Amino acid sequence: MTALGYIALSIGLLLIGALAGSLIARSAARRTAGKPAVLTVSDLVQRVVHSSHNGVVVLNSFGDVVLHNPRAAALGVVKGSQVDDRARKAAELVSQSGEVMEVDLSPLQSRVGRQPEAVRGEVRPLGDGFTVVDASDESDAVRLEAIRRDFVANVSHELKTPVGALALLAEAVLDAADDQVEVRRFSSKILHEATRLGRLVTELIALSRLQGAEQLPEMTPVPVDEVVREALGRSRLAAESAGIDIDTDGPSELVVDGDRTLLVTALSNLLDNALAYSPPDSPVSVSRRRDGDFVEIAVTDRGIGIALDQQHRVFERFYRADPARSRATGGTGLGLAIVKHVAANHGGEVRLWSRPGTGSTFTLRIPAHGASASSAGDEEQPRAEQDAADRDTTLVPTGADGVDTGNGVGSPDHGGKL
Known part of the structure; x- marks a missing residue:
């Protein structure tokens, strides 16, 4: 065989070897990829601690932080690399006694941004001088x-x-x-x-x-015109007694997703409120319209109106803008609170425009039937825990001249008479 032949044979053997090595490497890689990663107990403990909803801090016998998760820092139990003094002192006592101890770790001073109002910590001994502080946010319970x-x-x-x-x-x-x-x-x-x-x-x-x-009852398609008709029927006697006529716009054929009984109750409460705070022979009107993915039902009156500094309180339980008038008419102070919660439970809201001596417009906004969940969810008020004063009322902004500037509420084209 010539020298050229030996060279060609060598090159061929090298190519074959390279190809075989590549195939073997790929096969080994596939076998390795199919196997789970080997985790140590320490790795698993780290993951558990860091994923905990509670704040977890491990301290040594000197009160130094050995381990903590991000939640502990968010709750203020750990600041920088130092644990809260109250937790450190409790850890010293627990280390000596060997018994579990509870400690109040609520913030002592205001911090910038949202912070928990109440933090409760449980300090437990781990042995060998180590202790763990398990802190939870108790703000909602408080x-x-x-x-x-x-x-x-x-x-x-x-x-x-x-x-x-x-x-x-x-x-x-x-x-x-x-x-x-x-x-x-x-x-x-x-x-x-x-x-x-x-x-x-x-x-x-x-x-x-x-x-x-x-x-709550299952939500079903509810014709708005039927809700208005039934609410007017409930308020007819009160309107006649007060000498007030209730005007309405024409049928709308609008439909919302909700519970008919609750919606009628909410609208009846708005009408009763308008009648209670309106002088005799003054107009009260009901109008309805579609606004994007929402249906708006507005009740407008020419009553005494509500001062700006009181508007954020009218949806509180038992609050009355005019206690004497409300008690004289048999008002309980719960009507508007019920309206607010009915709206929130339907994924909607209630809005208020008012001016003393001019009147008020309360607008009930409920997602329209067939509206996309994402669109309705953008403006949904949370139903879950509400603050102690129930003051998360949405107010419609007004311009300098008192004319409504938000969504047409109270404007002539919405049926309002303000």
């Missing part, structure tokens, strides 16, 4: 407890008035048993107070269902 206390206090106060009145009136009836005129007069007052008490209890139950964990 806020809910504050809401519960305020609610019980308000309910107790509101129930005391009609119950006390019933007792006094019953005594008056007994004392005037021989005077038929007085008996009839006191009996009518007893009936009025009993009716008011019954309405208060009914609205308290409705509000507790809307705010509680009870499952």
Whole structure:
């Protein structure tokens, strides 16, 4: 064989070897890729700690931070590389006693941005001088407890008035048993107070269902015109008694997704509110329209109006812009709170435009039937925990001349008469 032949043979063998090596390497790579990565116990512990919803801090016998997760820093338990002094002192006691201890780690001073209001820590011994601080955000529980206390206090106060009145009136009836005129007069007052008490209890139950964990009725397509018609029927007697005519626009054939009973209740409450705060012979109107993925039902009155500094409070439970007028008309102070929660539970909101001496427009916004979930979700108010004062009301902005500048609420083309 010539030298040229040996060279060609060598090159061929080299190519074959390279190809075989490549195939073997690829096969080995595929086998390796199919196997899970080998994790040590230390790796798994690190992952568990860092993924925990609670703040976790491990301290040594000197109170130095050995390990902590990002949540601990977010809760303020760890700042830089130092643990909160309260946690460190508790860790020293736990290390000595060997018993679990709870410690309050709530922020002592305001920090920039959103921060937890209440942080509760549990310090546990790990042995060999090590301790772990397990901190959780208890802000929601604290806020809910504050809401519960305020609610019980308000309910107790509101129930005391009609119950006390019933007792006094019953005594008056007994004392005037021989005077038929007085008996009839006191009996009518007893009936009025009993009716008011019954309405208060009914609205308290409705509000507790809307705010509680009870499952709401299944949402179905509801014609808006039927909601308006039924709400007007409920308010007809009150309107006639007040000498007020309620004007409406023409049929709209609009449809929303919701619960018909709740929507009628919300609109009836808006109408009752307009009638209660309007002088006799003044106009009240109801209008409806489609605004993007939402349907708006607006109730407009020419009543006393609401001052700007009170507008953020009208949706609070038991708040009354004019207590004397509200009590005289039998108002419970819960009507607008119910409206707010009905709107929120439907993925909508209630808006307010008002000016003292001119009147008010309350606009109920509910997602239209067939509206995209993403579009409706952009403006949805959270139903879950609400702050103690329930003050997350959406206010419609007004211009310098008092004319509504937001979404046409209260403007002539929306049926309003402000």
